[in-house]
Amino acid sequence: MPESEIVAALAARKQELRKRLCERAGDGIEPQPGSDAELLLDSLCGMAPESYRLAYTASAHRLAEQGGRLEVRLESIQQWNNVLSDAIRVMLSDQPSLASEAQRFLSLLTADVMVTLTRGFQEVKNKQVAEDAEQARRGLTRMEALQRINAAANSILELDQTLQTAAKAVADEMSADLCVIFLFDDITRELQLRATSGPNPSSGHFSLQLGQGYTGWVAEHGHPLIVRDAFVDARFSHEAVAYGEPYRGLLAVPIIFFTMVKLQGVIAVQTKEPRYFSQQEVHFLEIVAGQLAMNIENGQLYEQTDEELRRKVHELSTLHRVSAAVTSSLDLDNVLSMIVAQAVLLSGADSSILFELDPTTDRLRAVASHGFDTAAISNAAVQAGQCCVGRVLHSGEPSMQVDCMRQDVGCFLHGLPDVVGDRHAVLSAPLTTVHGPLGALCVFSSQRHMLNAHQLQLVVTFANVAAIAMENARLFTETREGLRTKEALLREMHHRVKNNLQQVA
Incomplete structure (x- = not known):
């Protein structure tokens, strides 16, 4: 018997089939649009395969994204299949050949629906597994980047060399074209460029006032800044071209020593193409900024202590020389x-x-x-x-x-x-x-x-x-x-x- 005749016979009895579904639900309420029962009924009564497959695929995606269980969903569809199969047998009892063909059609349709659901569910799960694997890989590489920065900070390198190592490690890890680090000078109240993973500004020495450019903006406001295309933003375009060519994608984070709530500087990553950085990338750069804040504070204390020691030695030697002159x-x-x-x-x-x-x-x-x-x-x-x-x-x-x-x-x-x-x-x-x-x-x-x-x-x-x-x-x-x-x-x-x-x- 042609499938079109079976579909037509079932479509003519759609209301009666819906009634049987309501009775099976036990609450007397008709199946809601988009529910498994309603979709299965519509598919049985003539919905095009492309349409119901698309609907079931979207439903499977939502189920996987929300952490639902596929086996429970398949069991529910099997139950609605059983209800419809029983209803077909009863309604077409006087046409046993048509009833048999209709039940066979329902079984094939249900199997197709289950395969579609399983495939859609598995697509999301595979994607989630890939994302989890990528996230784990990213976590490992970011841990290695943090270890490089920490190793540089704990070595005998000077502060500028530590910052240079940090800038290159961050740029590599975040697949950025440029990473720059500015430090804040409490005396001049300026932000001074101290490290870059790429080219230096053509002017050589580069400093910014608080509120000037995206670096000054972040330092003044004290929170991260994400700009998809800094080059077209009038507030930041001047700094975006300060390194020889336009840099568009931007993520900048303040470096704050939170023990004393002290602004230490700003770290920024930039790309030549427009890019919107994710919250995970913001979080990583904030971790780097926190580590740098401690390293910068320790480095500055070391430099101050070292300078103080040299000054004391010089003072003592000078006083000794003067005292010797007085006595001799x-x-x-x-x-x-x-x-x-x-x-x-x-x-x-x-x-x-x-x-x-x-x-x-x-x-x-x-x-x-x-x-x-x-x-x-x-x-x-x-x-x-x-x-x-x-x-x-x-x-x-x-x-x-x-x-x-x-x-x-x-x-x-x-x-x-x-x-x-x-x-x-x-x-x-x-x-x-x-x-x-x-x-x-x-x-x-x-x-x-x-x-x-x-x-x-x-x-x-x-x-x-x-x-x-x-x-x-x-x-x-x-x-x-x-x-x-x-x-x-x-x-x-x-x-x-x-x-x-x-x-x-």
């Missing part, structure tokens, strides 16, 4: 010139003047200087108690001032703008021994803020060394004068004794 040289002028020069060098100041107190006039006069025109300050003098120099002599404590040479009319530099120049901050320290004040040491800086405690301690140390040098010179002079006096007395005594002996003879 009787040329006070050379010793004082060395002291004012080294005080400027170690304190980071620009110039200095050493004053000596004349106890007879109670005035301070300049005896050594560094960084000044010697002729301009050779006659510099100030009364004790006046100017910051004279006041520290009375207080016995160091003093720091800003622009006092412009505001204090009693200052020895007041009214001498050519001599003052660009100097603003001044630190004065008294020269004092157990015998009383001997003078004062002043250092000048072009900075418009107070010198720090370490600089203050250095200047005070040099002031003490200068006081010792002056005291030694004074003691040497007094000793030499005492010896001359004794020598004169001895000659006089020798002359008189000789004369007396001659008279006795």
Whole structure:
């Protein structure tokens, strides 16, 4: 019997078949559109194979994506097949040949539906398995990339070399054409390019302000930025072409040291073609940024510690050299010139003047200087108690001032703008021994803020060394004068004794 006659006979009885399905459901409600029962009935009553296969394939995809069980679904379809088979047998009991052909057609249709469902379900599962395998592979390669970065950070490499290794590892792992790393400078408030996996900007040194370009945007807002085509975005197009050719796809993440909520910089990956980065890629780059934040903080602390150690060694060697000069040289002028020069060098100041107190006039006069025109300050003098120099002599404590040479009319530099120049901050320290004040040491800086405690301690140390040098010179002079006096007395005594002996003879 032709299939078309079977389909026509069943279509004519579709309502009765639907009624039997409702009775089987037990709730008296007709099968919902798109349900297995309704699709099976429509397929039985003339729906084109392409249509029901497409519908069952989509249904199988949804089942697999939602984590459903295929065997439960196939069992349900078999149950609806049984209900329809029984209904056909009853309805066509007076036409046994047609009933037999209709049941055979239903069995073939159900088998086709089950195969379609199984194939669609397996397609999604295979895709999920492939995706899981790819994700596992990605996880492994990303772990290896993180290990490369961590190994570089734990080696003896400098920070810039560590960042360069990180940029290349990230670019390779994310299949990006360029990875750049900017670090934030707390002093200049700028983002400075420190590493790139590809070309450097043609300008060489490359820095951005907060809010400037996509790097500045990420640093200012503190969260990731994804742009499919940065080249066509007016906010970011300038930075997108800074590396010689346009880079379009963009993912940028801030580097934040969360222990102190401190902005360390920005890491960005870019592609030459438009690309929308996934959340998994965002997550990976955030992990890299977190690791870099710790590495950068440790690297900066190491650099600071290393620099501090070198500076301390240099300071100690300089102080030792000056102390040796004080104890070995009787040329006070050379010793004082060395002291004012080294005080400027170690304190980071620009110039200095050493004053000596004349106890007879109670005035301070300049005896050594560094960084000044010697002729301009050779006659510099100030009364004790006046100017910051004279006041520290009375207080016995160091003093720091800003622009006092412009505001204090009693200052020895007041009214001498050519001599003052660009100097603003001044630190004065008294020269004092157990015998009383001997003078004062002043250092000048072009900075418009107070010198720090370490600089203050250095200047005070040099002031003490200068006081010792002056005291030694004074003691040497007094000793030499005492010896001359004794020598004169001895000659006089020798002359008189000789004369007396001659008279006795």
